Amino acid sequence: MKKHKILIIGAGGQLGSELTQGLWSLYGKENVIATDIKDPQGILSQGNFEILDVLKQKNLFDFIKKNEITQVYHLAAVLSATGEKNPKFAWHLNMDGLVHVLDAAIEFKLDRVYWPSSIAAFGPTTPKQNTPQDTIMDPTTIYGISKQAGERWCEWYFRNKGVDVRSLRYPGLIGYKTKPGGGTTDYAVDIFFKALTNKKFECFLKENTYLPMMYMDDAVKATLDLMEAPADKIKIRSSYNISAMSFSPAEIAAEIRKHIPDFTISYNPDFRQGIAESWPQSIDDAAARKDWGWKHQFGLKEMTEEILTKLPELLAQEA
Ligand code: AKB
DSSP: OOOOOEEEETTTSHHHHHHHHHHHHHHOGGGEEEEESSOOOGGGGGSEEEEOOTTOHHHHHHHHHHTTOOEEEEOOOOOHHHHHHSHHHHHIIIIIHHHHHHHHHHHTTOSEEEOOEEGGGOOTTSOSSSBOSSSOOOOOSHHHHHHHHHHHHHHHHHHHHOOOEEOEEEOEEEOSSSOOOSOSTTHHHHHHHHHHHTSEEEESSOTTOOEEEEEHHHHHHHHHHHHHSOGGGOOOSSOEEOOOEEEOHHHHHHHHHTTSTTOEEEEOOOHHHHHHHTSOSSBOOHHHHHHHOOOOOOOHHHHHHHHHHHHHHHHHHHO
16 A cells, blocks of 8 residues: 655644644654644644745755655645735735645645635625535635635646646634634634633624634544545545535524523624625535535534533643
């Protein structure tokens, strides 16, 4: 059996640190190298970790060659809210980083590449409910535009260069082990921290703003299932819709209140409201379910219970 050697780029982020642990379990710590542009925090320092900037193409190529990498998970990106503040850099990192990785896949004959897309690839003219796999997109944020363009690059490298690149359009991802950075859906992470520390939370979205969301364990499972699936099962080479749940700030607050009765939420919408309103409210992921057997496990109730059980321990360790 061929030995895998996995490189994760952008491992220090919210998804990266949890995906790294999933990859450790699957392939063994010794076969996974987590990288980022900043020193590792928390659990990542327990495995192989190196500093690597995907924008430095020569360093990336040398790294892949030296470590005999066979698969790359390329997660480094600027998210939606931060991207609007620094659009040129968001475009540079989100596009050039991806193309560097896809070129490396050709140069070093990588087995597989993973790259995340997002519901941000959709826009205000997209059907909002049960958004189909193939539909009008027209994203309005730089992040979304880079995700849509990235999907086209992935498909182009697959069709024209034979790169086995796979991708998911993540909804808002909710975990509690790492604080998120710069996303519009991130209120749904922050709310748990504030509920436990202050019992109150000021939300930057309006109370009835519905968005598609997913618990981190499901996101890691989806990613690993997609990457483990035989190549002939992967019919979509741009990016697959995946979904688990949809809720509004008022609904997640009500769920939290079942565990913390005196928790309160107030609303002070800012520019992120416009971003949220440009995105779908729920996603049709029938293609992922049919092609490679995607199935989610966590709904709002299960996720809330799990986070409010496990997060206090982490907060106590930090204190
Ligand atoms: C964001 O809010 O920018 C991200 C995303 C939906 O891709 N979480």
